[in-house]
Amino acid sequence: MKKFLSFIKKEFLHIFRDVRTLIIIFGIPIAEILIFGFAINTDIKDARIAILDLSKDATTQQITNKLLSSGYFMLETHLQTSDQIEEIFRAGRVKEVIVFEQNFAKRLEAEGKADIQLILDASEPNTANILQGYTSNIIYTYVNELNNLLPQNIVINSTVRMQYNPGMKSVFMFVPGTMAIILILISALMTSVTITREKELGTMEVLLVSPLHPTHIILGKVTPYLVLSFINVISILGLAYFVFGLPIKGNLFLLIAECLLFIFLSLSLGILISTVSKTMQQAMLISMIGLMMPSMLLSGFIFPVENMPDILYYISFAMPPRWFIEIVKDIMIKGSGLQMVWEETLILIGMTLFFIAMSIRKFKIRL
Amino acid sequence: MITVSNISKQYESVKALTNISFSINDNEIFGLIGPDGAGKTTFMRLLTTMLLPDNGLIEANGFNTVSDYKKVRNIIGYMPGRFSLYQDLTVEENLNFFASVFNTTIEQNYDLIANIYKQIEPFKNRVAGKLSGGMKQKLALSCALIHKPEILVLDEPTTGVDAVSRMEFWQMLKRLKMKGITIIVSTPYMDEASLCDRVALIQNGQILKIDTPENIIKSYPKYLIAVNAKNKYKLIHDLRKYKNSSSVFAFGSSVHVTFKNNNTDIDELKNFLISEGNVEIDINIAQPDIEDCFMELMKAEKNE
Numbered sequence: 001m002k003k004f005l006s007f008i009k010k011e012f013l014h015i016f017r018d019v020r021t022l023i024i025i026f027g028i029p030i031a032e033i034l035i036f037g038f039a040i041n042t043d044i045k046d047a048r049i050a051i052l053d054l055s056k057d058a059t060t061q062q063i064t065n066k067l068l069s070s071g072y073f074m075l076e077t078h079l080q081t082s083d084q085i086e087e088i089f090r091a092g093r094v095k096e097v098i099v100f101e102q103n104f105a106k107r108l109e110a111e112g113k114a115d116i117q118l119i120l121d122a123s124e125p126n127t128a129n130i131l132q133g134y135t136s137n138i139i140y141t142y143v144n145e146l147n148n149l150l151p152q153n154i155v156i157n158s159t160v161r162m163q164y165n166p167g168m169k170s171v172f173m174f175v176p177g178t179m180a181i182i183l184i185l186i187s188a189l190m191t192s193v194t195i196t197r198e199k200e201l202g203t204m205e206v207l208l209v210s211p212l213h214p215t216h217i218i219l220g221k222v223t224p225y226l227v228l229s230f231i232n233v234i235s236i237l238g239l240a241y242f243v244f245g246l247p248i249k250g251n252l253f254l255l256i257a258e259c260l261l262f263i264f265l266s267l268s269l270g271i272l273i274s275t276v277s278k279t280m281q282q283a284m285l286i287s288m289i290g291l292m293m294p295s296m297l298l299s300g301f302i303f304p305v306e307n308m309p310d311i312l313y314y315i316s317f318a319m320p321p322r323w324f325i326e327i328v329k330d331i332m333i334k335g336s337g338l339q340m341v342w343e344e345t346l347i348l349i350g351m352t353l354f355f356i357a358m359s360i361r362k363f364k365i366r367l
Numbered sequence: 368m369i370t371v372s373n374i375s376k377q378y379e380s381v382k383a384l385t386n387i388s389f390s391i392n393d394n395e396i397f398g399l400i401g402p403d404g405a406g407k408t409t410f411m412r413l414l415t416t417m418l419l420p421d422n423g424l425i426e427a428n429g430f431n432t433v434s435d436y437k438k439v440r441n442i443i444g445y446m447p448g449r450f451s452l453y454q455d456l457t458v459e460e461n462l463n464f465f466a467s468v469f470n471t472t473i474e475q476n477y478d479l480i481a482n483i484y485k486q487i488e489p490f491k492n493r494v495a496g497k498l499s500g501g502m503k504q505k506l507a508l509s510c511a512l513i514h515k516p517e518i519l520v521l522d523e524p525t526t527g528v529d530a531v532s533r534m535e536f537w538q539m540l541k542r543l544k545m546k547g548i549t550i551i552v553s554t555p556y557m558d559e560a561s562l563c564d565r566v567a568l569i570q571n572g573q574i575l576k577i578d579t580p581e582n583i584i585k586s587y588p589k590y591l592i593a594v595n596a597k598n599k600y601k602l603i604h605d606l607r608k609y610k611n612s613s614s615v616f617a618f619g620s621s622v623h624v625t626f627k628n629n630n631t632d633i634d635e636l637k638n639f640l641i642s643e644g645n646v647e648i649d650i651n652i653a654q655p656d657i658e659d660c661f662m663e664l665m666k667a668e669k670n671e
Contacts, residue, residue: 010453201454202447209416209417
């Protein structure tokens, strides 16, 4: 045990003495989360909208005024028929179309409720999401004001329709996505590089000749990265929660447990890569091209998996981050419990066991 | 006692070692002498359990290097050919690390490394990557000795080290031998061979000869002379032309010559050289050393 501890101590010394490693481990995750975070939170001003007012009464006029005076929207044009909606979106002239139903004020008066439809160009999902939020908010505030004055409560139902990207797949994706990428980067890339570094410098030779058990060598190399990755998970979640106000609706412990599982998976991948590569460069190339790129492109982080061509869609099944992102999204945003994500969790556990078994098979106790 | 029986090792198409057998006695300094690519490192890696032999068997103090590799790893100290310590750790951290890997402490075996470690102790807080070549080598040796191995394997420890440090290094080895450690050392430097108790001359994966340095020199079969002249290039050229010369090669400041038959007349050779236009000719009978023996054995091997 003492052997093992001094091995881990040595490993931490390596990490803290190398500025570049430190930057990769702590700088990149924070930078990445901040960049993605702020890119998504950019305020939108003067977004062009069109209004299809089938009612043309005082209430719809009031709502329209509220919207336009908010500073977020600029009226491009009034539409006359619903046929024009598709057309104006195609032309790219507006980001949002607001449709008031017929007899809006009358219904509101008689039944206490009326419908507004918000149609958004979701080919830019982030913008669409933010605009929808603004619009709903303004309508909600308006309804609240009215309710304070009126004896009986009224309701305005706004139905949202996302044009072109109905699932709004990349909304709030950045946290689960970056988390997956960062964990792969640190756990898989860094461990595979640090193990191959020993091979390249010839120190592996000395370690192998020592009575140190090969399992200890590997565990000793991996443990510090487990700790560091875990610190990163906590800081990413912290940033997401406190800086960007991303909700964590589900159980925090379940979320952290799933993150740990994914760290284990990445570490075992890193070990596997290190057992098949002889030099640091080779390990880096395999991790970068064979792991990072597909993880980013095929996991649903950047492109929604549902929109992929069939072949890529099936390939994405083999991408660990794909399942991880799904789990994190479900827990954080939908508040799901384990009963909702057990399938994905089982897939990740299976993958981890597979990679560990492969690494044990491939690890050489000799040169 | 290390016994090597019928060991062969092949890398893809290259034969590194071909059916070699010999034994190394306890408490001796055993030298592996041979040019680069002769198979020295391969043998050391087989002995230190880093490689598996294609054929044959090595036993280190009774432990099979294949089946008992864990036990062998406990009794062996290994210093690979290139500097294999952590360059970003300090001298002290390196030593402490290797000590704890072998379940020991610097203090416990301090008497063994004291002599060597004292010389690098003033630099104990310097990172190993910033040490000079000789210092690195001393640190590596300390690390290889930290667990008091029964067998010490050193792969070309003196390559790239200055002459003074080399001499110091061999004195250290002599002292370690006194403490009962069996030392196997490889070197491409022929002059270091005479410092070993026994040497094996290796060439192309085969052992040409194993004996004490004295016996190897004694058994040198030929009559050897050292020739000097003003223009050495011309001298070598002319000596090769001489009808009775067998081998001619530059050796230090002179040229060593052997003959096809051992009763060659020196005066006749001198006259021949004068007639070819050499000046300031000086001919002496030379004492052969290991390098001469090695050249001769290599030549004999080639002719077979």
